[in-house]
Amino acid sequence: MAEELQEVLAPYPVERRYLLRILQGVQQKMGYISEEALEGVASHLKISPAEVYGVATFYNQFRFIPYGKHHIVACLGTACHAMGGQLILDAFERELDIKAGGITPDHGWSLDRVGCIGCCTKAPVVVINDVIHAKMSPFKVEEVLAGLGLEMRKEKEEEEAGEGESQ
Template identity: 55%
Template sequence: MIARDQSSQALSQILESRSRDRGNLISLLQETQAKLGYIPREAMQTIADFLGIPRVEVWGVATFYNQFRLTPLGKHHTVVCMGTACHLAGGNLILEALERELDIKAGETSADGNFSLERVACIGCCMLAPVALIGDRIYPRMTPFKAEEALIPYRQNSDGKNTAD
């Protein structure tokens, strides 16, 4: 995870080159997320101050669009494809299995920071539907059972390590 002063430095660099036009709000949120991996609360306040708009307006936009993450990614970012081919092949069942197993919803990060979960549109390997990714590893032709099994090497032991590291 990026330390608070690093993230505020990164945000300052983004703002340096931008005008204070409120029409920049979405692109500022996108750049912040691209740089930090998510949009911290402090960043929303900084952007609101920069644009001269209420923080609630920034919050409203950040929470309206599901492209924005409000929590940092987990150590093992897990993605379920919900594109047409994967959806038709049962992608929603894979997502439900992972949500149940990880005890988080899509868009959230586990309390220990080990997993984050996200639903995405087509990732370009429809022949393998339904597809999930854990980190950069692709898991093809998933079933709910295979999804549960795939998590095992990434789960933390009591010493905070796992066999996938």
């Protein structure tokens, strides 16, 4: 952890203007901004952790909990909203039993909402593991999740089978 953080911090001079970029670097490397990382950034830039926290919480991009194995972002831009985007987010919340911004207890799934990804002509859209899924419907949500869930179960089974063989 400390090493990873140093790798991010090293290229940046002690200048306040790099704060956003450093935070972006931390998030890219570690997936989220932990308390430890936050304090590390503050001490690198010689500003208070409260100042860093204030900036980090201002911007939607920064997360303070890790990503799930599968990360889902539901778009709620104007076009997606007009085409039923809220029903899509509702469906994910219902199926995964978490709210937007949350993560499942097994860390398998995390769910976020976004203002607009600029893909309005394919509304409503969701981004799952960086792949855009176009023209979603509540029914398609189940299909997509089942597809990914099956894969997960299959991986699990294979893992178990693998363990069985090695024993």
